[in-house]
Amino acid sequence: MAVPKTSVLVLDCAEPEELADFYAALLNAEVRVGNELDIVEIVGHSGVHLAVRRDHGYAPPSWPRPDDSQQAHLRILVAREDIDEAEREAVGLGARPLDTKNNGGARDTRLYSDPAGHSFTLVTHDQ
Secondary structure: OOOOOOOEEEEEOOHHHHHHHHHHHHOOEEEEEEEOEEEEEEEEEEOOOEEEEEEEOOOOOOOOOOOOOOOOEEEEEEEEHHHHHHHHHHHOOOOOEOOOOOOHHHHEEEEEEOOOEEEEEEEEEEE
């Protein structure tokens, strides 16, 4: 029998409290400070569970990378009718647009970096 497990995506950054506040606001979730030094969790409805960890030597990722390699990123699903409002929310909270062309149709995907430089996409999703 397999041991039950769960997973949490952890993002490194210089200021975990600030980045946790950004994602909590963006994902309508809450910030939970746990017992682990330098780690803050973001937990919400619909399975939201992220963590951010202080890295004293943190350097933000770049996009696009010079060698065109794929980086890990968050993919945030948004109802098609809410994509423009979700974009305004993200930018208002401090996200930086990287590629926000309106693809339209079923594959409307908009790329941003969070305040610490991690990339994430807002993607239309039929609910």
